[in-house]
Amino acid sequence: MSVADSEAPGPPTGVAAGTGVAAGTGVAAGTAVGTAPASLTPRLRLVLVLLLAAQFMLAVDFSILNVALPVIGEGLGFPLGRLQWIATSFALCAAGFTLLFGRVADLFGRRRLFLGGLVVLGVSSLVGGLAQNPEVLIAARVFQGLATAAVTPAGLSLLTTSFPEGPLREKALGLNGALMSAGFTTGAVLGGLLTDLLSWRWAFFVNVPVALAVLVIAPTVIEESRPDERPKLDLPGAVSVTLGLLAVVFGLTRAGEKGWGSVDVLLSLGAGVVLLLVFHAVERRVPAPLVPVAVLGKRSVAWGNAAGLIAFLTETSLVFLLTLYLQEVLGFSPLAAGLSFGVLGLGTVVGGSAAPKVIGRFGTKRTLIVGGVLQFVFTAALLGLGDDRSWMWLLLLATFAGGVGNMLVIVAFMVTATSGLADGEQGLATGLATMTQQVGITMGTPIMSAVATAAMTGSGASAVLGGLKTAIAVNAAVVLLGVLTSAVFLRGGRSGAR
Template sequence: MTDMSTIQLTGQAEPGTAPRLAGRTLVVLVVLLVAQFMLAVDFSILNVALPAIGTGMGLPIGRLQWIATAFALPAAGFTLLFGRVADLFGRRRLFLLGLALLAVASLAGGLATDPAVLIAARVAQGLATAAVTPAGLALLTTAFPEGPLRERALGLNGALMSAGFTAGAVLGGVLTDLLSWRWAFLINVPVALAVLLIAPRVLAESRPEAAARERLDLPGAITVTLGLLALVLGLTEAGQHGWTHPAALPVLLLGTALLGVFLVVERRAAAPLVPPAVLRRPTVRLGNLIGLLAFLTETSLVFLLTLYLQEVLDFSALAAGLSFGVLGLGTVLGGTLAARAIARLGTRGALLAGGLAQAAATGALLLLGPGTGWLWLLLPATFVGGVGNMLVIVGFMVTATAGLPDREQGTAAGLATMTQQIGITMGTPVMSAIVAASAPAHGILTGIALAVLANTALVLVAVLASTRLKQRS
């Protein structure tokens, strides 16, 4: 199997210090991080632009959600499949094909004059994300050996992903106000083309030799993809219309059943989509559980605090958005400090420290009251929580991809990406259901407080899972 060992790694760090990156290694990292940052921006860039898109395309309010759903469904549903495809047929090849699809889809979305074309472009963007994200993460983990350099690279990747979510919301508003909502699509085109021009020159292919390649597990691919599509659709519908909606609970049950069938298929398959040996690894199982809870809790907390700022404190959308800048700073700081924390505390120690910090900061929000004076608590708490959450996310990425041979890194990256997408998707409907159940009888502030309490409890579950990991330093 060819790998990326020809890339020279420089500046191996002393224990407790951050590793240095230089030369070709730095170029490889920049190319991969730019692509991942762009994909993170895509998750949120259209949220602010949705009203303008509805007006421009003649879409009623009830159909605007499909602009987001059309992206989320393939982005989550196909990540595991594409992670395995990357392992079998080449990570760089899939990475480049995905970027090319993203450029074409973004151009089509930006020029669309028909709602059907716009929705199709979002589906294609989601498919591109499902291909590029696991392939890019696998390229990153195979480019850097386990240890300080990989931890540093994953820390920067986590920081930029988080920054991308925040930047997407800001950039979407700026582009929509100053130019047009179409630029929320078109901005991807020059960035994707630039990466496509540079990437083939610096990224080496990584895949098994032809004689060692296995066939793709089609029954497993079909069941897991349909199961994930149903799960994400059910969660999305629950968030929009409630858990009793016909497209919510029944579809969720269907998705769960299909995922159960997938596990049965994998046990019997000659060349499973996810080798059982991978799933049996405690680092993979526990790492992905921790990652799921990390993404679920922090993204849903943003939803809860948006309710608090706008419904309780009567902030405008712009003022509420600016308030989250502090959270963004915390996550960026956490991502840049993660490698140092792992070097000093070990992976488990960093997970525990980050989880406890996030739990304490989230729990402090239970004290919020009905007045702007409570911002003195909200702002520092969200900053500390952002630092802690990013330590957990980087620790999850390191744990979930550790100890696996290069031939399985695409599968591990696909699992990690799937975990991220499902966590982001399911957090808001779960917390929204808690608020909706309590608010009518006890008020919106009480409903938010109960959801924050549930959020804190889930963070503590992640902390408990972290204690079961063996210490890695």
């Protein structure tokens, strides 16, 4: 995740010895060359489409079942107290195993893990759609989460090693960021549509044809990418970081349900922190660490990922808060509430499309700051929302503009996170970035839910609105914190800095 100190980009990534790129681009795997493609070839376009389709599908999976949870509970006989495990079982595995699988992709082959993860995703989605009892559905969600943890960093590292540093990679990452953020919003809309028009089971089935299409085409256009010499896997580091992340994510998800003072929440979070400290100690001593301490010590890694964590935490939790506003205060149906976020999705697409040009003109640090300020201003503007539907204009305007700003931050974070590293470390870089994304998505909702609930006094729509405004104010303050950390701790430069 480190980035070059100078304005000039480094040597093209994805063309060094031992690195596979798309066949037909004129660059053979394992061949060092001095130049990289200046524009997208037809084969690179196909590679881009395949990888983006997979990433979009995975982003949709994060939210597609949210609207359908009550219907699934009634259909399969889920006790109300266990209903949250449909989401939690997925989030635990998706966030907890991402860093491990990102490194496995480096060691054993990114394409191999990418394709294998898609097979698991397709099969588990089919099983989930056919499930007749809660146990089978939860098992399917666990394997969907594991598949997401494998496919996301593997696909992202294939993306970064297939496109050289500079405008091409920035354009690819801009599209990837836009589609992933739009996918989270699309999941809410699509889940409502499928549940209302067909059945909740189609929220699972929709993955199967997409996975099959990518599996059929990808082997012919994406070549394997892995180092010539395979280092040993850091097993103690892998175990400690995976268990630590699982404990932290579990504690965060339970905090939204039981409160931050609950004994099991505190024990889980405490155990997670201890395990992550053990992981850091292990990484300082093993000869082939899962995450080299030198990499973690670079500014772009520490503070770039901090910016990404805040971006994902704030925007996804804001969707949750505004869903409550639309349904509990304004009385919208779940489907109507989901459709209202189409404007936010449009904003993220606009932001993702514009981000490469903004980064090329102003650099990643300024883009992080400008995007963060835009997101902060329009998140704070939501404090003006009232208790009737005449305020929808403000919600739509603020979510659109805030979505543009949020996506500028996300793309700048991803460019910073994957620039300046050797191809052999791209799985590590994308694994860290993906872990940041998924932990941010997972922790945002329980944090803001706890803030909103604590601030609600009395009953009725006015009490709900008061609690939501308090949480929105906290959300805006966290966004501003991200702007300040980027401004103070990141150096300037075209693509960030060490």
